[in-house]
Amino acid sequence: MEADVQRFTRYLLNGDELSCEDMIGELPEKENVLNVFDLLTKSMQHIGELWENNEVSVADEHLATATCDYVLSQYRYRFITSKKRKETGKKAMFLCLEEEQHYLGTKIIASLFEYFGWEVRLFGANLPLEYAETQAKEWKPELIGVSVAILYHLPKLKDYVETLSRIPNSPTMMVGGRLSGLYDLRQYCSKDTVILKDIAEVKTWLEALSNEGISDGKRNQPSNSIFSN
Amino acid sequence: MKKVLYPHVVERAVDELYDRYPNLKEQYGEKGVRKCREDNEHHLRYLESAYELDNTQFFVDYAHWLNGILQKHGMTAEHLSVNFEIIKHVMDNDIDAGRKEHYEASLDEALKALSASEIYTSE
Numbered sequence: 001m002e003a004d005v006q007r008f009t010r011y012l013l014n015g016d017e018l019s020c021e022d023m024i025g026e027l028p029e030k031e032n033v034l035n036v037f038d039l040l041t042k043s044m045q046h047i048g049e050l051w052e053n054n055e056v057s058v059a060d061e062h063l064a065t066a067t068c069d070y071v072l073s074q075y076r077y078r079f080i081t082s083k084k085r086k087e088t089g090k091k092a093m094f095l096c097l098e099e100e101q102h103y104l105g106t107k108i109i110a111s112l113f114e115y116f117g118w119e120v121r122l123f124g125a126n127l128p129l130e131y132a133e134t135q136a137k138e139w140k141p142e143l144i145g146v147s148v149a150i151l152y153h154l155p156k157l158k159d160y161v162e163t164l165s166r167i168p169n170s171p172t173m174m175v176g177g178r179l180s181g182l183y184d185l186r187q188y189c190s191k192d193t194v195i196l197k198d199i200a201e202v203k204t205w206l207e208a209l210s211n212e213g214i215s216d217g218k219r220n221q222p223s224n225s226i227f228s229n
Numbered sequence: 230m231k232k233v234l235y236p237h238v239v240e241r242a243v244d245e246l247y248d249r250y251p252n253l254k255e256q257y258g259e260k261g262v263r264k265c266r267e268d269n270e271h272h273l274r275y276l277e278s279a280y281e282l283d284n285t286q287f288f289v290d291y292a293h294w295l296n297g298i299l300q301k302h303g304m305t306a307e308h309l310s311v312n313f314e315i316i317k318h319v320m321d322n323d324i325d326a327g328r329k330e331h332y333e334a335s336l337d338e339a340l341k342a343l344s345a346s347e348i349y350t351s352e
Contacts, residue, residue, distance in 0.1 A: 052294075054301040151291065152274045155281040182290075188282075 001042070008043045012064040013056060020071045031079055033115050037108050037199050040068055044104060068104060076111045088117040088210075092143040095123040095132055096177075097156050102149035105177055109145060109202055116206045118143075129160055133167065140169045147177035154179060157188045165190050176202065234273040241319040242269045246312055268295075272316060280331040288335035289342045296343060306343050313340055 004023075011019040029035045047064050050056040056064075092113050094106040103125040110122040121139065123132070136144060144164050148157055161173050173193040175185055181197045189195060196202050233239065243266050247253055253261055279288040296309050313336045320329055 052298050052301070054298070151287055152278040155278055 001039075004039055005042045005046055008039055009046050009050075009064075012043055012047065012067050013060050015063045015067050017067055017070050017074075020067065021074060024071070024075060033079065033112060034199065034203055036075060036079075037112065040072060041105070041108065041199060044068055065104060069107065072104070072107055072111065076114070080111055080115050085115070085117045087119070089119075090117075090143070091119045091121070091139065091141040092145060093121040093123065093132075093136065093139065093141045094145040094147070095127040096125045096147045096149075097153045097160060098128045099126055100148060100150060100153045100177075101125045102147070102178065105149070106145065106147045108199060109147075109176060112199065112202055112206065113143075113145075116210065129156070129163055132160070133163055136164055136167050136171065140167075141171050142169075143172045143174055145174040145176065148175070148180070148185075149178040151179065154185075154188060157185065161189045161193055165192070174202075233270050234277055235320075235324060237323070238316065238319055238321070239266060239269045239273060242272075242312065242315050245315045245319060249311060249315070250308075269312070269316070271295075272312070276316075276332045276335055277328075279335045280328055283331075285331070285335040285338045289339050292339035292343055293346065296346070306346065310340055310343050313343075 004027075008020065008023060011023065024030055024036055024039075027036065027039075044064065047056060047061055051058070051061050092110070094110045094113075096103050096106060106124065107122060110120045114120050121135070121141070123135070132144075146157065146160050146164075148154055157175065161175070164171065165173050173190065175189055175193055175195045176197070179185065180195055185195050186193075194205065196205060243262065246265060247262070253265075257264070275288050275291045279285055279291075292309065292313070296306050299309060300306070317333055317336050320332060322329075324332065
């Protein structure tokens with residue numbers, strides 16, 4: 001995996017979409033979405049570390065992000081949305097807090113939900129709460145995923161969770177992003193908020209939900225350890 | 230557009246830092262002044278976040294993270310520590326008392342952590 005990350009990182013930094021796609025196409029488990037998403041995530045995290053070490057510039061990072069975004073869209077189309085999936089009939093929307101620009105994680109998680117048969121709306125970076133609320137009231141998703149990566153956006157999280165939990169169809173709130181892996185965000189969420197640290201936890205949650213089902217139109221609060229944080 | 234918190238505190242901190250280290254101007258030029266201003270705007274944003282979240286550890290973690298980055302850019306922990314001392318010094322009564330007290334607590338804890346990490350590095 002480490003060698004794959006190094007190679008994929010190099011392609012991303014060169015803006016070399018074709019090599020990225022070729023590499024994914026050559027992976028023995030290219031249809032294992034978790035493996036592919038893990039490769040994308042680890043490569044982008046590695047690029048973040050390279051920036052911290054003054055080995056790449058902000059421009060390099062932006063090129064890598066744009067390239068990764070394109071590759072992810074292509075992968076999503078080829079291996080997820082163009083394939084017939086068993087639909088759950090459930091809807092989920094994903095967004096980043098106001099001013100939060102780190103949206104790739106939400107795009108990856110949104111794609112994972114699509115893989116599990118959810119209908120998804122992805123709002124990307126920087127969605128002010130008033131627009132999120134209006135959209136949620138109109139579209140009535142069963143789940144709203146909110147991502148936060150930068151600490152100085154965290155004070156807004158509580159408002160988002162409180163306001164969006166209160167909309168009439170009482171959606172499940174899910175919180176993730178870089179900060180959820182670093183800190184215990186429970187005190188900034190409601191007691192029912194599902195806080196997940198990484199994509200593997202999201203996949204486990206989705207699998208548990210598929211197995212348990214959703215009764216009476218209400219989501220089950222999962223009971224295993226990953227939801228106890 | 231990101232709102233700059235306490236711009237006069239930022240300006241005063243930058244001025245005082247350049248008074249303290251006049252060679253910074255020769256070394257990094259106008260671009261350096263701009264970066265220094267941006268850094269101080271960030272310090273204020275993180276101080277405010279630590280205050281809003283009522284957790285000084287958030288600022289300490291930021292200081293550690295930033296110190297690692299600055300060292301890769303040829304700065305020392307001393308530069309950051311002096312910068313934090315200067316912010317403490319130039320904060321005025323435009324910042325309300327409770328907030329200012331929290332900012333000071335965050336800065337003090339970050340200074341303690343930076344000095345501990347400096348000793349650790351030099352050993």
